[in-house]
Amino acid sequence: MSAESGAARTAAAETFWKCPTGFAFETNGNAAHCKKPGYVDHKPLGKCPVGLYVYADRIGTKDMCAATNPVTGEIGVERGCVSTDLVLGYTKRIVAGTDYCGKAIPAQFQPPTVAVSLTV
8 A cells, every 4th residue: 555545635726728708719839819800790771761662783783772753753862871870980881782881890819818727
C-alpha cells in the first residue's frame, strides 16, 4: 500500500478563456481574439401613399408605388426609406426582387472574456 492511497489528492484548477455568445474564437500566431462578423441590417421600404400599390422592379430595377389613373394614365412614385431609418443611417438598397433599406454593421472584435475553469 502506497503512502498516497490514504492521503487526499488535491486538484489543480487552470483557467482558460473563451468568447461570449455570438462571437467566434480566432487565432493568428500567438494572438487570439473573438470576432462577430459584419453584416447588413435590413428594414422594409416605406409604405405606398393611399391609392398607389407596390410594384417590385416596375421601372428599371427600382421598386415603385404605382397605379393607373383613368385621366392621366400610369402614376408612379419611387419607394424609399422612412425618415427615421434615414436618420439612423439606413439607405435604399436596389436589388433584384424586393428592395430594402440597409445599414452596414461592421465586424466586432474583442478579447476572450469568459472564464472557463478546468480541474485536472
